Every structure is written in C-alpha cells, then in structure tokens.
Amino acid sequence: MEIYLPIAEMPIDMFLILGMGMTVGFISGMFGIGGGFLLTPLLIFVGIPAAVAVATQGPQIAASSVTGSIAYWRRRSIDFKLACVLIMGGLVGTGLGVLFFNHMRKIGQLETVIAIAYVSLLGVVGLLVSMESVRAVFLSRKGGASSRRLAGRHFWFEGLPLKMRFHRSGLYISVIPVIVLSALIGFAGAVLGIGGGFILLPALIYIFRVPPQVVVGTSLFQILFTMIAATIFHAATNQSVDLFLALLLMVGGVFGAQFGARAGANLRGEYFRLLLGALILIVAARFAADLVSPPRELFSVTRTETVR
Amino acid sequence: MSARALAGLMLIMLTPFCHASAQGLVTTLSTDRVPIQSNFTGGRISVFGVVEPGAGARPKNGWDVVVSVRGPRGAVTVRRKDSVGPMWLNLDARSYIAIPSFISILSNRPLELIAQAEVREDLRIGIDPLIPPQTAARVGANDPQFRAGLQRLRMQQGLFHQSADRVRFISSGVFQAQIDLPGIAPLGNYDVEVALFSGGALVTKNQLGFTVTKTAVEQWVANAAHTNGLLYGLATALIAVLVGWLASLVFRRD
Numbered sequence: 001m002e003i004y005l006p007i008a009e010m011p012i013d014m015f016l017i018l019g020m021g022m023t024v025g026f027i028s029g030m031f032g033i034g035g036g037f038l039l040t041p042l043l044i045f046v047g048i049p050a051a052v053a054v055a056t057q058g059p060q061i062a063a064s065s066v067t068g069s070i071a072y073w074r075r076r077s078i079d080f081k082l083a084c085v086l087i088m089g090g091l092v093g094t095g096l097g098v099l100f101f102n103h104m105r106k107i108g109q110l111e112t113v114i115a116i117a118y119v120s121l122l123g124v125v126g127l128l129v130s131m132e133s134v135r136a137v138f139l140s141r142k143g144g145a146s147s148r149r150l151a152g153r154h155f156w157f158e159g160l161p162l163k164m165r166f167h168r169s170g171l172y173i174s175v176i177p178v179i180v181l182s183a184l185i186g187f188a189g190a191v192l193g194i195g196g197g198f199i200l201l202p203a204l205i206y207i208f209r210v211p212p213q214v215v216v217g218t219s220l221f222q223i224l225f226t227m228i229a230a231t232i233f234h235a236a237t238n239q240s241v242d243l244f245l246a247l248l249l250m251v252g253g254v255f256g257a258q259f260g261a262r263a264g265a266n267l268r269g270e271y272f273r274l275l276l277g278a279l280i281l282i283v284a285a286r287f288a289a290d291l292v293s294p295p296r297e298l299f300s301v302t303r304t305e306t307v308r
Numbered sequence: 309m310s311a312r313a314l315a316g317l318m319l320i321m322l323t324p325f326c327h328a329s330a331q332g333l334v335t336t337l338s339t340d341r342v343p344i345q346s347n348f349t350g351g352r353i354s355v356f357g358v359v360e361p362g363a364g365a366r367p368k369n370g371w372d373v374v375v376s377v378r379g380p381r382g383a384v385t386v387r388r389k390d391s392v393g394p395m396w397l398n399l400d401a402r403s404y405i406a407i408p409s410f411i412s413i414l415s416n417r418p419l420e421l422i423a424q425a426e427v428r429e430d431l432r433i434g435i436d437p438l439i440p441p442q443t444a445a446r447v448g449a450n451d452p453q454f455r456a457g458l459q460r461l462r463m464q465q466g467l468f469h470q471s472a473d474r475v476r477f478i479s480s481g482v483f484q485a486q487i488d489l490p491g492i493a494p495l496g497n498y499d500v501e502v503a504l505f506s507g508g509a510l511v512t513k514n515q516l517g518f519t520v521t522k523t524a525v526e527q528w529v530a531n532a533a534h535t536n537g538l539l540y541g542l543a544t545a546l547i548a549v550l551v552g553w554l555a556s557l558v559f560r561r562d
Contacts, residue, residue, distance in 0.1 A: 002349045004491070006522060006530040011349050011491035059548035066552025067559075108387050108398045228545045235541025239533045243544055244526075250548065254555040292394045299457030300398065303409065303494075304383045 007242035008052045014248060016046065021060070021252020028064065028253070029260025031276055034195035034223065036061050037125075039249065041118060041283050048245070050111050054101070055240035057193030058231030060249040064257060065195065065224035072217025079168035079214045082178070083221045086200075089179035090226035093186025098233040101191050105238065108302070115287045117192055122284035125198060130277030137274065169210045169218075178208065182222060190230045195223040332363025335502045335514045342489060343523045351489040353518060357502055359481040363511050366480060372415070372422040372505035373475045374433050375485045379410025379467075379520075380496030386454045402454040404440065409494040410467050411435050414474040414485045423508050431510060433503060435459060435468050466490040495520050495530075 003014040020042050028035035036057045043053035072078050104110040160174035181203055185196035200219045204210040210218065235241040338354040355375055359366075383405045387398040415422060419434055429437050439455065462468035467490065475485040487500070500516040522530055532540045 002491070004344055004522075004526060006526040007533055009492060009494065059544050062545060062548040063552035063555070066549050067556045070553065070556040108385065108401060112395075112397050228549070231545045231548065232538065232541035235533065235544060236537040239537050239540075241533065241541060241544055243529050243533075243540075243547070246544065246548065247551070250551045254551065254559075258559050291396065293396075294391070295389050295396050297457075297461070298389045299454065299461060300387050300389070301458055301461050302385050302387070304385055304403075 003244065003248075005048075005052075005242050005245050007056075007240060008048055008245060010047070012046070012048070012245075017245065017248040018252040020046075021249040022256035025064070025253035025256025026260035026263070027256075027276070027279075029257035030263055030272065031260075034061050034064065034197045035253070036189075036194035036196075037118070037122060037192070037198065038279070038283060039253075040114075040193035041287065043245075044114075045286070049240075050114055051101075051105055051238060051240040052242050052245070054114065054191070054193035055231075055234035055238065056242045056245045056249070057195075058227050058234060058241060059243075059246040060253060061195040062224055062227040062231060063250040064253055065220045065227060067254065067257070068220040069217065069224050072220060075217070077214045078217040078221050079166055079210070080221070081164075082166045082169055082171070082210065082214075083218050085164070085175050085178050086182040086218070086222040087225045089182030090186035090189075090222055091229050092179075093183035093188075094190045094226050094229045095233060096183075097187040097190025098230065098237055100187070101234075102238050104191075112291070114192060115291050117188070118287045119284050119291065121188070121192070122280050122287070126277050126280035126284055128277075129273055129280060133271075133273035133277055137271065169214055171208065171210065173208060181207075182226075186226045186229075189223075189226055190233065195227060197223055332360050333502065333504050333512045333514050334358045334360060335516060337500065337516050337518055340518045342493075342518060342520045344493075344495070344520060344526060349491045350493070351520075353487040353489070355485040355487065355500065355502060355516070357483050357485075357514075359483075359504060363504060364506070367506040369507070370477070370480065371483075371511075372417065373477075373483050373485070374419065374422060374503045374505065375412075375414040375475060375487070376433060376438070376499075376501045376503070377410065377412040377414075377487050378408040378438060378499045378501075379494055380498070381406045381408050383407070384458065386458045388454065388457070402451060404458070406440050407458070408438055409496075410489075410498065411438055411462075411469070412487055413470040414487070415472050416475040416477060416483070418472040419470075422505050423510075427508065427510070431503065431513075435470055465492065467492070489520065493520055495522060 001014045002011045003017075004011050020039065024035040024039045024042070027033075027038065039060065040053050040057055043056070044050050048056075069078070101110065104113050160176045162175050163172060164175050165172045182200070185200050188194065188199070189196045197219055200222070201215060204215050204219060205212070231241055335355060335357040338356070342351045342353065357373065359371055363371075383403065384407045386402050386404065388400045389396045390399040392399070413419070413434055419428060422428075423431075423433070428434050432438055436459070439459070459468060469488075475483055477483045496519070498518050498520060500518065501513055502516065503513040504511045521527060532543075
C-alpha cells in the first residue's frame with residue numbers, strides 16, 4: 001500500500017518501510033545495537049532523499065532508546081551521573097553536527113560526505129566485528145576461553161584536570177575525554193543518522209572501563225537525549241524530519257526488536273556476529289561502489305526554494 | 309444558438325469549476341483542486357474545450373490545440389559530477405530561478421506541425437521555452453549541458469512531459485485532454501494554458517488553473533514542519549518518546 005510522505009514529498013510503499021524497520025529492529029534486538037547505521041543506508045537506497053533519511057533517524061532511534069532505557073532503569077543499571085556528562089558532550093556535538101550537515105547540504109556535498117563517512121566507518125567496524133567473531137569461532141572450536149584483563153591499564157588522559165567520581169561505575173576519571181568522546185559521537189550521529197551505540201559501547205568498555213552491568217543502560221540513556229536533540233535541531237533548521245516515515249520506522253522497529261531479542265537469546269553469538277560483520281561490510285561496499293563507479297547520470301537537480 | 313455552443317454551455321454547467329472563455333474558445337477543467345491523500349500515487353485532470361463560431365471558419369486541416377500545464381515555480385541547482393581520483397563528486401553547478409516544478413505539454417499532433425519554432429518560442433509553448441536561462445554562473449557561461457541535464461532528469465521523474473496525442477477531438481470543434489499528475493507532483497498552484505491554433509498561427513488562448521493540496525493531516529504536518537520547525541521537532545520527539553514508552557508497556561516481560 002502506498003503512503004505519501006509529507007516531508008520527503010513522495011509516495012512510498014508502507015510495507016516496505018515497515019518491513020525495513022522490522023528487519024533492522026530484529027537485528028538491533030538480537031545484537032543490542034541501535035541499527036541506525038543500517039537503516040539510514042537502506043532508506044537512501046530505496047530513494048528517500050539523504051537529508052530526510054538522516055534527519056528522520058532521530059525520532060526512530062529516540063523511540064527505541066526509550067524502550068531500552070526503561071528496561072535498564074528498572075534494573076537500576078544506568079549511571080545517571082556519567083550519563084549526564086556524556087549528554088553534555090553529546091548535545092554540543094549534535095549541535096555542531098547539524099550545522100555541518102546544513103552547510104554540506106547547501107554546497108551540494110552532503111551525499112558525498114555521507115557516503116565517504118559510511119564507507120570508512122562501516123568498513124572499519126565491519127572488519128573489526130568480522131575479525132573478532134572469526135577469532136571467537138576458532139577459539140571456541142579449540143575449547144579455549146579468551147579473557148582480557150582490563151584492570152590496571154591506564155590512559156594518560158584519565159589524569160587530566162576536572163576529575164570526577166562516578167560511584168555507580170566505580171570510576172574516578174577526568175570528564176574531559178568523556179565529553180570529547182561523546183561530542184564526537186554526537187557529531188557523527190547528527191550527520192549520519194546513527195545513535196552511535198556501536199562506537200560508544202566499545203569505547204566506554206575498553207577505554208574508560210565502565211563496568212558491563214551499567215554500560216549498556218548508560219549508553220542508551222545518553223543516545224536517547226542526543227537523538228531527541230538531533231530531532232529538534234534538524235526539524236528547526238532544515239525541516240527534513242518526516243513524521244510519517246518516522247512513525248512507520250518506529251512501529252516496525254519496536255516489533256522487530258522484540259522478536260530479535262527473543263531470537264538472540266537462543267543463538268550462538270559468534271556466528272551471528274560474523275553475519276553482522278558481513279552485513280556491515282556489504283553496506284560499506286555498496287556506498288564505496290556508488291562513490292567510485294562512473295555514474296550513469298552525471299547531473300543532479302535539487303530544488304532550493306519553491307514559490308507556492 | 310448552434311448545437312456546438314449549446315454543448316459548450318452544457319459542459320460549463322456540468323463542470324462548475326474553473327472555466328474560461330475567450331473569443332471563440334470555451335474551456336473548463338474537471339476539477340480545480342487535487343488533494344494528495346496518504347495513498348497518493350498520482351492523479352488525473354481532464355480539460356474540456358469547445359471551439360465556437362467566433363474563432364472563425366474551421367481550417368481545412370482542422371484546429372490545433374496545445375494544452376500547457378505549469379506547476380509552481382522555484383529555484384533549482386543543477387550539479388554535475390566529475391571524477392576526482394577514483395571518486396565521482398559534485399564539482400560544477402548552475403543555478404536557475406523560476407523553473408516550473410512541473411511541465412506538461414499536450415497537443416493533438418506534434419508541435420513542429422502545429423507552429424514554427426519562432427512562433428512557439430514567442431508564445432512560450434513547449435518545455436524548453438518555459439525554462440528561463442540560468443542566473444548565476446560560478447564557472448563558465450551559460451552551459452547548455454546543464455539545461456539539457458535538468459530537462460532530462462525532470463522527464464525521467466515524470467515531472468516534465470510532452471505528448472502529441474493527448475488532446476483528442478471528440479467532434480470537429482469539441483476536444484478533451486488528460487493531464488496526468490505523478491505522485492511526486494509538488495504542491496501549489498498550477499497554470500493551464502489552452503492555445504488554439506489554425507494554420508500555424510495562434511487564434512486565441514485561455515488561462516485556467518488548479519491547485520494541488522495535501523489533505524488535512526499531510527497538509528498540517530507539512531505546514532507545521534515548514535512554518536514552525538522548532539515546535540514540530542519538539543512534538544516529533546515527544547511522540548517518539550511516547551511510542552517508546554508504550555512499547556515498553558506492551559512488551560514488558562518481567
């Protein structure tokens with residue numbers, strides 16, 4: 001059934017969007033990731049203007065982070081103090097990201113920036129995930145267990161000024177690197193239409209040694225706020241947030257995530273991480289192909305203003 | 309009153325929308341408002357016309373009619389990709405103002421047979437004559453490639469369209485034409501110009517119009533987004549939070 005998207009100004013098959021929301025929701029429920037980095041490219045591939053695809057991720061990711069945050073909040077596994085520091089950085093990054101996004105759009109380079117950023121980001125993450133899961137598969141065959149010792153490792157930037165104690169996480173570190181990290185992720189999130197959980201989580205675990213029991217909840221809580229901010233900033237400055245598209249994605253995503261979480265509970269992790277890694281690499285390859293293959297049509301037209 | 313004029317009068321009474329009559333030509337549209345609903349996949353509007361005795365004697369080869377439909381005008385930027393190392397990037401651009409967002413030229417036979425190129429240029433009949441020259445050139449002068457690119461892309465999208473068999477004469481002086489609007493037809497006011505030709509010269513022309521609007525919800529959403537972005541963003545974020553909260557109520561497992 002076709003539905004008219006009021007902001008994208010185009011008709012689209014409702015079930016296609018619902019199905020995409022469900023598929024990505026399923027994957028994100030299974031792996032505990034947001035899925036924006038899969039959904040934004042999918043939307044672009046089916047013909048939604050890149051600006052609308054990116055801006056509309058805000059409400060979609062916000063909705064799924066609310067569901068996640070509530071679940072973790074009930075289990076008391078959110079470090080609110082750490083989350084507040086992350087949110088501060090995230091808001092600054094999001095604001096800068098939206099400004100950058102609007103400028104690139106104005107000079108006609110937004111699609112290129114998105115494509116290059118996705119190729120590099122997804123390429124690296126896809127390779128890391130694939131390699132890690134291949135190693136895990138081999139290790140589990142040999143019967144050995146991998147253990148990483150994180151305690152006792154210290155980075156120079158933890159000693160920077162403005163040290164703060166985070167009781168829930170058992171940390172005493174400088175807030176400067178935390179803010180810088182979350183600002184960078186907020187920036188990427190606003191430009192690429194991603195929550196950034198797949199960068200934030202490993203960073204919190206491996207760099208700041210946030211304990212596993214609070215890390216997911218805290219990261220979801222921070223993403224919730226940066227995505228609310230991204231929605232508002234995008235809507236206020238470039239009017240590219242499509243409410244109808246967002247609603248379809250939210251509904252599809254919510255259902256998909258439930259089934260994904262159930263499916264993920266009884267599946268072998270390594271093989272599915274390998275699958276996820278392959279999926280990410282395919283998306284990256286598609287963007288790379290679009291960038292380097294001689295285009296069938298050299299010209300493109302954008303409407304900059306309409307007199308009604 | 310001739311039978312033909314009577315038919316024209318009846319047409320106008322039956323379709324009390326937008327109609328116009330110039331000396332010798334009576335025309336009307338089947339509707340003056342095309343609402344876009346959530347399932348909008350395109351729409352169709354009919355133009356009816358009657359040539360009256362005031363237009364003079366019927367030419368030996370019959371009358372010629374050209375219906376030009378023009379959507380709301382706006383500025384566009386046309387960009388061209390060029391290769392930079394292994395990549396293809398948008399490097400060159402031309403800006404145009406007042407480009408119709410939709411053009412449909414319908415006639416009863418090919419335009420070249422209806423009137424000479426200069427006549428058509430003067431009367432702004434055809435796709436090319438309706439596109440003003442570019443405004444700001446960053447590099448180089450008026451590059452015809454960009455203009456051709458603009459037309460080609462818009463034609464592929466179905467927004468520019470020309471067809472020489474879409475005006476049908478029902479009888480020798482009564483004609484009908486069908487305007488097809490694609491699903492991506494922009495909102496706004498559309499001008500319809502019906503031009504009557506005889507032997508390569510313009511006899512008379514009529515101006516009509518219709519409006520493409522969104523129906524209640526779509527219009528409201530689009531208006532809110534464009535006129536009150538901040539509030540729209542806040543509302544969207546609130547809806548997202550509500551949906552997420554509802555989901556956690558519905559799917560609560562503990």
